[in-house]
Amino acid sequence: MILGLILAGGRSSRMGEDKAMLRMDGETLLERTSRILREAGAQRVAISGTRAGGIADLWPDTGPVGGIASAMRELPDGEWLVVPVDMPRLGPAVFAPLLADRRAAATHWQRHPLPMRLTMDATARAALEELLGRPGPACSVAALHARLGAVALPLDGMDTRLLVNCNTPDEWREANA
Numbered sequence: 001m002i003l004g005l006i007l008a009g010g011r012s013s014r015m016g017e018d019k020a021m022l023r024m025d026g027e028t029l030l031e032r033t034s035r036i037l038r039e040a041g042a043q044r045v046a047i048s049g050t051r052a053g054g055i056a057d058l059w060p061d062t063g064p065v066g067g068i069a070s071a072m073r074e075l076p077d078g079e080w081l082v083v084p085v086d087m088p089r090l091g092p093a094v095f096a097p098l099l100a101d102r103r104a105a106a107t108h109w110q111r112h113p114l115p116m117r118l119t120m121d122a123t124a125r126a127a128l129e130e131l132l133g134r135p136g137p138a139c140s141v142a143a144l145h146a147r148l149g150a151v152a153l154p155l156d157g158m159d160t161r162l163l164v165n166c167n168t169p170d171e172w173r174e175a176n177a
Contacts, residue, residue, distance in 0.1 A: 001044065001078050002099070004037030006030065007067045007114070008085040009049030009057045015168060019086045020051070022172065029085050037081055040095035046075055059132055064114065064141050069128040072120060083115035088175045089162045090115070097153055106150035112163045113141035116150070124148060 008020040008030055015022075020030040027035070034045045047054040048067035055074050059066035068082060081095055098107045098117040105124055108116035118124060127147040131139045145152075166172045 001076075002040075002042045003075060003078055003080045003120075004034070004040070004042030004045040005068065005071050005075070005080050005082045006033050006037070006045065006047045006085050007049070007064050007082065008047050008051065008054065009067045009070075015086075015166070015172065019166065020049070022088075022166075024088050024176065029088060033083060033085050033087070033090065036090055036092050037083065037095075039092040040081060041092075041099065042081055046071060062132060062139050065128060065131050065139050065144060068118075068144075069132055072125055072128060075120070077120045077122075080118045080120050081115060082118055084165060086166045087115070087163065088166055088172070089164060091162055094158075094162050101151055101153060104151045105148040106145055108145065108150060108152055109158060109163060110152040110155050112160075113145065115163075116141070116145075118148075 020028060022029050024032060030047065037045050048057065048071050050056045055071050057066050058070045058073065083090065094115060098115065101107045105119045106116050108114065127144055131143055131147065164175060166175050
């Protein structure tokens, strides 16, 4: 089973409003990201973050690693597609190469830590637990990649606009232009 995990637990402080609730083509980014994960093959989609139906962050202020670690406490082992909620141009085709490459416990696009395919198992759980004890930047998705020996897929032919995060109103306007 492929599980989609949407990271939607941030404060959206630079955006000034909840990024998950921003609307694009009649859908919120949360609804859109969930739909795209299902189109990419996720049989189940979970949401990391304090909201209705979400998995509350057990480690506040630890960023994506805290959200993933909180989710690992409630969700089963298996293949996970982990994506932030604030990627408005993301499409299902972005995930196919990530799912196809299983050389390592995690796969992501070069210079883009997320989205990623993550094999959640005892090794990944131990790596996440270890990272939670580290301060600041040492507790990052890049550090998780390093710990798991993640494969960074080359961007050859990939439209990198599909991998853009929107953290500010200006970035949001640009992504929707």
